[in-house]
Each structure stands twice: as C-alpha cells, then as structure tokens.
Amino acid sequence: MSRPLTPALAVDLVIELVDQPDRPIVLIERLNPPPGFALPGGFVDLGERVEDAARREALEETGLEVELKSLLGVYSDPARDARGHTVSIVYLAEASGQPRAGDDAARILVTAHNTLPQLAFDHAKILADYARSRRTR
Amino acid sequence: MSRPLTPALAVDLVIELVDQPDRPIVLIERLNPPPGFALPGGFVDLGERVEDAARREALEETGLEVELKSLLGVYSDPARDARGHTVSIVYLAEASGQPRAGDDAARILVTAHNTLPQLAFDHAKILADYARSRRTR
Numbered sequence: 001m002s003r004p005l006t007p008a009l010a011v012d013l014v015i016e017l018v019d020q021p022d023r024p025i026v027l028i029e030r031l032n033p034p035p036g037f038a039l040p041g042g043f044v045d046l047g048e049r050v051e052d053a054a055r056r057e058a059l060e061e062t063g064l065e066v067e068l069k070s071l072l073g074v075y076s077d078p079a080r081d082a083r084g085h086t087v088s089i090v091y092l093a094e095a096s097g098q099p100r101a102g103d104d105a106a107r108i109l110v111t112a113h114n115t116l117p118q119l120a121f122d123h124a125k126i127l128a129d130y131a132r133s134r135r136t137r
Numbered sequence: 138m139s140r141p142l143t144p145a146l147a148v149d150l151v152i153e154l155v156d157q158p159d160r161p162i163v164l165i166e167r168l169n170p171p172p173g174f175a176l177p178g179g180f181v182d183l184g185e186r187v188e189d190a191a192r193r194e195a196l197e198e199t200g201l202e203v204e205l206k207s208l209l210g211v212y213s214d215p216a217r218d219a220r221g222h223t224v225s226i227v228y229l230a231e232a233s234g235q236p237r238a239g240d241d242a243a244r245i246l247v248t249a250h251n252t253l254p255q256l257a258f259d260h261a262k263i264l265a266d267y268a269r270s271r272r273t274r
Binding site: 010085 | 140141146147180181182184186187208222226
C-alpha cells in the first residue's frame with residue numbers, strides 16, 4: 001500500500017520549571033524561520049513514538065530532561081504553519097534545573113506564563129489554552 | 138522547504154450511543170485489511186483539521202453525526218499498524234440514533250464496552266484505556 005498523504009506531525013511542550021517560584025515556563029528564541037519566540041518542539045521522526053519525540057526535542061533545544069504530565073491538546077489549523085500543514089500534539093511537562101539553548105534555539109527565555117513575548121505559529125493560542133487549564137487545576 | 142518525513146496521521150473514535158441504556162459503543166467490521174473489528178476512524182487529509190477528520194470518518198463509516206467530547210489519547214507505537222507507522226489521535230464522542238455501515242465498514246457492532254470481540258491494530262489497548270477513564274468519570 002502506498003502511504004497516505006497526511007499532514008506533517010510535530011510535538012510542542014509547555015515546560016514548567018517546578019523548582020522555581022510560580023513555575024515559570026520555557027520558551028526558545030528560534031534560529032530558523034519563522035523568527036520569534038516559540039515553545040520547544042519539532043517534528044516527530046518516522047518510527048519514533050510521539051512521547052519520545054517530545055522528550056528528545058525538549059532535551060535538544062533546552063538541555064532539560066522533562067517528565068510529560070498530560071496531553072494539553074492537538075492543534076491542526078491548516079494555516080498554523082506557513083511552511084505547510086503541520087499538526088502539533090502539545091504536552092504539559094515538568095523539569096528542574098537551568099535550561100540551556102541547544103539545537104534550533106538562539107536563546108532561552110524563562111518567563112511567567114502570563115507575561116509573554118511575541119510568539120511564532122499559533123503558540124499564543126496554545127499558551128492561552130494552557131493558562132485556562134492552569135487556573136482550573 | 139521540503140516536507141519532513143513524519144508518521145502518517147489518523148483519527149479514531151470511541152462513540153458512545155447516549156440514547157441507549159449504559160451507553161454502548163460502536164465498532165465496525167473492516168472491509169479492508171487488516172480484517173476484524175475496529176473503532177471507526179481513518180487518515181487525516183492534508184488541509185483538514187483533526188476534529189473535522191474525526192467527524193467525517195464517523196459519518197462516512199457509521200452514518201452518525203457525532204459530538205466530540207474529549208481527547209482520549211495519542212497512540213504512536215511504530216508497530217501498531219503493520220502497513221506503516223501511523224499515529225492515531227483518539228477522541229471520545231457521543232451520538233444518538235442508529236448507526237449504519239458505510240465506507241470501509243462491512244457491518245456495525247453496537248456493544249457494551251466490557252464485552253468486546255477481537256480487535257484490529259491496538260484498539261483493544263485503546264478500549265482498555267477508555268474503560269479505565271469511564272470508571273473514573
């Protein structure tokens with residue numbers, strides 16, 4: 001059977017730093033287009049579990065070994081990534097220690113979840129959904 | 138940019154029939170390989186939102202207009218579909234009325250969630266996770 005043509009699959013993570021007051025989150029400043037800040041994340045490799053892709057991308061981009069806590073949502077608007085239709089599965093994760101900018105990341109920003117810079121893709125929407133879920137837990 | 142090579146993306150649905158006692162669920166007997174019973178579902182089209190794909194597949198295969206209630210989980214074991222690595226996003230959905238076998242479905246089975254036939258793919262695991270979530274809600 002030929003492979004069906006489906007959207008590209010990515011993961012993104014909202015990483016809470018649980019050893020800091022008020023659990024700030026981790027953003028990266030992107031080295032590659034589109035520019036701006038974004039959640040850590042990237043494409044899922046063929047043959048890789050989605051959870052493994054999430055832990056791998058977090059480690060590569062922030063140096064953090066994260067624990068995945070829950071599925072925050074699935075974001076699939078065909079216009080959310082101008083490079084082509086990409087569906088992102090978004091996890092809430094926890095980590096401790098100091099993040100360090102790695103692959104694809106020019107700089108790390110540790111920030112309160114309610115004072116955010118300009119964000120790439122639909123990551124402002126993802127973080128608005130996250131802020132709502134944070135209020136109810 | 139060339140498109141990254143990522144797993145194929147599918148949706149599956151656990152559809153509860155809310156107008157029947159004890160909310161039975163809907164399975165289809167597959168017309169295409171692999172044979173056996175399965176949750177309604179299928180591949181997400183390029184340019185299609187995942188939620189729209191779920192509602193479309195439910196309608197095509199069961200004739201039911203479903204309401205998506207929650208995200209049950211993401212299943213991504215590379216071995217879960219022998220035809221190639223396919224990640225499935227699984228929704229819990231509700232519907233009323235009588236399902237009718239449509240596209241890709243030889244026959245419909247309406248069944249209690251705790252008395253299941255042999256299931257294709259990893260759908261037995263998905264329904265075990267569903268049964269656990271049903272006990273805690």
